[in-house]
Amino acid sequence: MPRDKAKPEPNLGAAIRKRRKQMQMTLQMLCDKSGVSMGYLSQVERGNATPSLGTLAQIADGLDVALEYFIAAPKPSDGLTRGNERTQFALANSSLTYESLAATFPGAELSSYLLHVPPGYESETVSHEGEEMVFVLEGEIEQTLDGQKFRMSAGDCLHYSGQLPHAWANRTDTTARILWTGTLAVLNRAGAIELPELIKKA
Numbered sequence: 001m002p003r004d005k006a007k008p009e010p011n012l013g014a015a016i017r018k019r020r021k022q023m024q025m026t027l028q029m030l031c032d033k034s035g036v037s038m039g040y041l042s043q044v045e046r047g048n049a050t051p052s053l054g055t056l057a058q059i060a061d062g063l064d065v066a067l068e069y070f071i072a073a074p075k076p077s078d079g080l081t082r083g084n085e086r087t088q089f090a091l092a093n094s095s096l097t098y099e100s101l102a103a104t105f106p107g108a109e110l111s112s113y114l115l116h117v118p119p120g121y122e123s124e125t126v127s128h129e130g131e132e133m134v135f136v137l138e139g140e141i142e143q144t145l146d147g148q149k150f151r152m153s154a155g156d157c158l159h160y161s162g163q164l165p166h167a168w169a170n171r172t173d174t175t176a177r178i179l180w181t182g183t184l185a186v187l188n189r190a191g192a193i194e195l196p197e198l199i200k201k202a
Contacts, residue, residue, distance in 0.1 A: 012056075013047040015070060019063045022109065022183075024129065034062030069104060079103035088116070096121055101179075109183050117141060117176040122169035130183035133159040134168070139176030143168045
């Protein structure tokens with residue numbers, strides 16, 4: 001009877017580097033935030049040094065994730081969220097509400113949210129690294145991308161580079177619901193640090 005193959009050990013250095021780049025942090029920035037020397041951090045990222053649990057906790061704190069982000073082996077069920085169990089939250093002084101969909105595990109690159117967009121809402125124009133995809137589930141939004149305006153209704157989808165200036169608005173009198181997915185680490189999905197601007201809603 002063939003023996004089961006052992007699961008490969010996660011590449012800790014690569015996971016740290018990927019998370020750092022997701023957060024658009026330089027090695028020096030992570031050094032300053034974690035209190036770990038830049039030379040040692042460089043060794044860890046290249047796989048030439050293995051940090052102690054205490055040092056890894058410092059690095060995790062500097063990357064705004066819990067220690068478990070790097071040491072816990074995710075189960076398939078960890079990526080499952082139930083529609084009636086997800087908590088909605090909003091940024092302070094904003095009428096837009098979110099539901100987080102993406103799981104958090106070493107090497108994860110996607111952020112994904114359900115957005116509930118009230119009538120009259122209009123976002124600021126932004127640009128950044130990475131890419132985004134917007135899929136309209138209900139209602140209608142107006143997406144502006146690099147100066148062009150697209151009126152999108154249920155079933156419409158737009159995939160674009162985050163480097164292009166973009167914004168969106170709900171110019172109707174009904175709430176829109178959209179699925180947003182991107183490679184930008186928008187919020188602290190791991191929940192290691194309670195962001196003061198977040199207001200959780202039941």
